Amino acid sequence: MAKLKVAVLISARGSNMQSLVHACSAPGFPAEIVCVLSNNLEAAGLKFAAENAIPTRVIDHRDFENREAFDAKLTEFLASIDVDLICLAGFMRLLTPEFVNRWQDKILNIHPSLLPAFKGLHVHERAIESGARFTGCTVHFVRPEMDEGPIITQAVVPIHQTDTPEALAARILEQEHLIYPLALKLVAENRVKIHGAVVLIEAADEQHHALLNPKVEGF
Numbered sequence: 001m002a003k004l005k006v007a008v009l010i011s012a013r014g015s016n017m018q019s020l021v022h023a024c025s026a027p028g029f030p031a032e033i034v035c036v037l038s039n040n041l042e043a044a045g046l047k048f049a050a051e052n053a054i055p056t057r058v059i060d061h062r063d064f065e066n067r068e069a070f071d072a073k074l075t076e077f078l079a080s081i082d083v084d085l086i087c088l089a090g091f092m093r094l095l096t097p098e099f100v101n102r103w104q105d106k107i108l109n110i111h112p113s114l115l116p117a118f119k120g121l122h123v124h125e126r127a128i129e130s131g132a133r134f135t136g137c138t139v140h141f142v143r144p145e146m147d148e149g150p151i152i153t154q155a156v157v158p159i160h161q162t163d164t165p166e167a168l169a170a171r172i173l174e175q176e177h178l179i180y181p182l183a184l185k186l187v188a189e190n191r192v193k194i195h196g197a198v199v200l201i202e203a204a205d206e207q208h209h210a211l212l213n214p215k216v217e218g219f
């Protein structure tokens, strides 16, 4: 079967993009990264992509008059390279409804909380301040409203009493690097079915159950 052609959109570090690149390099993985695109020429992830022989492209949002014009350029480019799926990985631009609807059910995002809790920015500080015992991370389909959309994979991460936002972010990031490749694999295998707000995963095996509901250390 042909591999799913994926573009990964980044704005900075790109560690989630790296986890997707590593996953795609495994023999038999059902997706390939055909482009890493950034709105920021300085994004550190671009160097990694280039070193790994992945085509890169910069489309700087500051070169456009408004959001609509920037998004139209993104669509033009992504369509020209014939992508099947767009993975947002730390892409710090809000996307217009026109863009999201043009790529309906073809955009994934990763967010460092257990959605629908803690949408938006500064999620780690807010999670700690809330007094919640657990937070985590989520991969979901993108809808026009920010951090909304059917959830594909999640991982739970405990909040320690002594946690700083940085320490918590680092533990969540480790889980992000597991659940994004897993979500991509499930989508590429065509095992992810959207039923309204809910995703059903066909033939979820033991390993997937384990990753979707990880055991908490020490319990």
Ligand code: GRF
Pocket: 010, 012, 013, 014, 015, 016, 017, 089, 090, 091, 110, 111, 112, 173, 176
């Ligand atoms: C991650 O925490 C991701 O969940 C959020 O932005 C951060 C990006 O990190 N959307 P990286 O660029 O993938 O390292």
